[in-house]
Amino acid sequence: MPVVFRYEGYRFFFFSNEGDPLEPCHIHLRKGEAIAKFWTTPEIKLAESYGLSSTELRKLHRVVNDNKALIEEKWHEYFKI
Template identity: 55%
Template sequence: MPTVFKYKGYRFFFYSNEGDPLEPLHIHVRKAEAIAKFWLEPEPSVANSYSFTAREINELFEVAIKNVDTIRRYWNEHFGI
Protein backbone atom coordinates (compact mmCIF):
# COMPACT_ATOMS: atom_id res chain seq x y z
CA MET A 1 0.00 0.00 0.00
CA PRO A 2 2.11 2.91 -1.20
CA THR A 3 1.47 6.04 0.84
CA VAL A 4 1.41 9.10 -1.40
CA PHE A 5 1.25 11.68 1.41
CA LYS A 6 -0.16 12.41 4.86
CA TYR A 7 -2.38 15.33 5.76
CA LYS A 8 -3.48 16.15 9.33
CA GLY A 9 -3.12 12.51 10.35
CA TYR A 10 -4.97 11.18 7.29
CA ARG A 11 -3.03 8.80 5.06
CA PHE A 12 -3.57 9.10 1.29
CA PHE A 13 -2.61 5.85 -0.42
CA PHE A 14 -3.46 3.29 -3.06
CA TYR A 15 -3.23 -0.48 -3.13
CA SER A 16 -0.55 -2.23 -5.16
CA ASN A 17 -3.21 -4.50 -6.69
CA GLU A 18 -5.80 -2.08 -8.06
CA GLY A 19 -7.68 -4.53 -10.25
CA ASP A 20 -7.11 -6.33 -13.51
CA PRO A 21 -7.49 -4.36 -15.65
CA LEU A 22 -6.13 -1.49 -13.60
CA GLU A 23 -8.85 0.75 -12.19
CA PRO A 24 -8.88 4.45 -13.17
CA LEU A 25 -6.85 6.90 -11.11
CA HIS A 26 -8.16 7.14 -7.54
CA ILE A 27 -6.93 7.50 -3.98
CA HIS A 28 -7.87 5.91 -0.66
CA VAL A 29 -7.78 7.85 2.60
CA ARG A 30 -7.61 6.31 6.06
CA LYS A 31 -7.49 7.58 9.60
CA ALA A 32 -7.96 5.01 12.37
CA GLU A 33 -10.97 2.90 11.33
CA ALA A 34 -12.41 5.49 8.92
CA ILE A 35 -11.74 5.02 5.20
CA ALA A 36 -12.78 6.63 1.93
CA LYS A 37 -12.09 6.23 -1.77
CA PHE A 38 -12.07 9.12 -4.23
CA TRP A 39 -12.15 8.71 -8.00
CA LEU A 40 -9.91 11.28 -9.69
CA GLU A 41 -10.53 10.18 -13.28
CA PRO A 42 -12.50 10.36 -15.45
CA GLU A 43 -14.43 12.77 -13.17
CA PRO A 44 -13.52 13.48 -9.54
CA SER A 45 -16.11 11.99 -7.20
CA VAL A 46 -16.53 10.23 -3.89
CA ALA A 47 -16.58 6.48 -4.53
CA ASN A 48 -17.37 5.52 -0.93
CA SER A 49 -16.69 6.46 2.65
CA TYR A 50 -17.11 4.86 6.05
CA SER A 51 -17.00 6.61 9.41
CA PHE A 52 -15.92 10.03 8.15
CA THR A 53 -18.11 13.07 8.77
CA ALA A 54 -19.48 15.04 5.83
CA ARG A 55 -17.11 17.86 6.74
CA GLU A 56 -14.12 15.49 6.66
CA ILE A 57 -15.19 14.03 3.30
CA ASN A 58 -15.52 17.49 1.77
CA GLU A 59 -12.11 18.56 3.08
CA LEU A 60 -10.37 15.33 2.06
CA PHE A 61 -11.96 15.43 -1.40
CA GLU A 62 -10.63 18.96 -1.90
CA VAL A 63 -7.17 17.88 -0.71
CA ALA A 64 -7.20 14.94 -3.15
CA ILE A 65 -8.17 17.17 -6.08
CA LYS A 66 -5.56 19.77 -5.11
CA ASN A 67 -2.88 17.04 -5.10
CA VAL A 68 -4.01 15.14 -8.19
CA ASP A 69 -0.71 15.76 -10.02
CA THR A 70 1.29 14.28 -7.14
CA ILE A 71 -1.08 11.33 -6.87
CA ARG A 72 -0.90 10.73 -10.64
CA ARG A 73 2.91 10.84 -10.59
CA TYR A 74 3.11 8.23 -7.78
CA TRP A 75 0.44 6.11 -9.50
CA ASN A 76 2.22 6.15 -12.87
CA GLU A 77 5.61 5.40 -11.32
CA HIS A 78 4.23 2.53 -9.24
CA PHE A 79 2.25 0.92 -12.06
CA GLY A 80 4.84 1.68 -14.78
CA ILE A 81 2.52 3.82 -16.87
Protein backbone atom coordinates in the same frame (compact mmCIF):
# COMPACT_ATOMS: atom_id res chain seq x y z
CA MET B 1 0.67 -0.23 0.32
CA PRO B 2 2.48 2.69 -1.24
CA VAL B 3 1.71 5.85 0.76
CA VAL B 4 1.53 8.87 -1.54
CA PHE B 5 1.28 11.53 1.19
CA ARG B 6 -0.09 12.27 4.65
CA TYR B 7 -2.36 15.11 5.68
CA GLU B 8 -3.60 15.92 9.20
CA GLY B 9 -3.31 12.31 10.31
CA TYR B 10 -4.83 10.87 7.12
CA ARG B 11 -2.72 8.46 5.09
CA PHE B 12 -3.36 8.63 1.31
CA PHE B 13 -2.33 5.42 -0.41
CA PHE B 14 -2.79 2.79 -3.12
CA PHE B 15 -3.18 -0.92 -2.60
CA SER B 16 -0.21 -2.54 -4.34
CA ASN B 17 -2.42 -4.98 -6.30
CA GLU B 18 -4.59 -2.29 -7.94
CA GLY B 19 -2.76 -1.61 -11.17
CA ASP B 20 -5.53 -3.01 -13.36
CA PRO B 21 -5.65 -0.81 -16.46
CA LEU B 22 -9.44 -1.21 -16.53
CA GLU B 23 -9.81 0.56 -13.19
CA PRO B 24 -9.28 4.33 -13.29
CA CYS B 25 -6.78 6.12 -11.09
CA HIS B 26 -7.97 6.50 -7.51
CA ILE B 27 -6.68 7.04 -4.00
CA HIS B 28 -7.61 5.46 -0.68
CA LEU B 29 -7.30 7.26 2.61
CA ARG B 30 -7.45 6.18 6.22
CA LYS B 31 -7.35 7.80 9.63
CA GLY B 32 -8.01 5.36 12.45
CA GLU B 33 -11.08 3.38 11.49
CA ALA B 34 -12.33 6.01 9.01
CA ILE B 35 -11.73 5.20 5.35
CA ALA B 36 -12.60 6.58 1.93
CA LYS B 37 -11.81 6.07 -1.73
CA PHE B 38 -11.80 8.83 -4.33
CA TRP B 39 -11.66 8.43 -8.10
CA THR B 40 -9.41 11.01 -9.75
CA THR B 41 -10.27 10.21 -13.35
CA PRO B 42 -12.14 11.56 -15.25
CA GLU B 43 -13.07 13.83 -12.33
CA ILE B 44 -12.60 13.68 -8.58
CA LYS B 45 -15.52 11.75 -7.14
CA LEU B 46 -16.12 9.94 -3.87
CA ALA B 47 -16.36 6.20 -4.52
CA GLU B 48 -17.01 5.03 -0.96
CA SER B 49 -16.49 6.05 2.64
CA TYR B 50 -16.98 4.82 6.17
CA GLY B 51 -16.80 6.75 9.43
CA LEU B 52 -16.36 10.22 7.93
CA SER B 53 -18.75 13.16 8.21
CA SER B 54 -19.89 15.15 5.20
CA THR B 55 -17.73 18.05 6.45
CA GLU B 56 -14.66 15.81 6.54
CA LEU B 57 -15.46 14.39 3.11
CA ARG B 58 -15.75 17.88 1.58
CA LYS B 59 -12.38 18.81 3.08
CA LEU B 60 -10.80 15.58 1.84
CA HIS B 61 -12.27 16.12 -1.63
CA ARG B 62 -10.42 19.47 -1.71
CA VAL B 63 -7.21 17.78 -0.52
CA VAL B 64 -7.48 15.17 -3.29
CA ASN B 65 -8.22 17.93 -5.80
CA ASP B 66 -5.20 19.95 -4.64
CA ASN B 67 -2.98 16.84 -4.98
CA LYS B 68 -4.53 15.34 -8.12
CA ALA B 69 -1.38 15.79 -10.23
CA LEU B 70 0.80 14.15 -7.56
CA ILE B 71 -1.65 11.25 -7.09
CA GLU B 72 -1.83 10.56 -10.82
CA GLU B 73 1.93 10.88 -11.25
CA LYS B 74 2.57 8.38 -8.45
CA TRP B 75 -0.16 6.05 -9.77
CA HIS B 76 1.41 5.87 -13.23
CA GLU B 77 4.91 5.63 -11.80
CA TYR B 78 4.05 2.80 -9.41
CA PHE B 79 1.81 0.76 -11.70
CA LYS B 80 3.80 1.49 -14.90
CA ILE B 81 0.60 2.46 -16.71
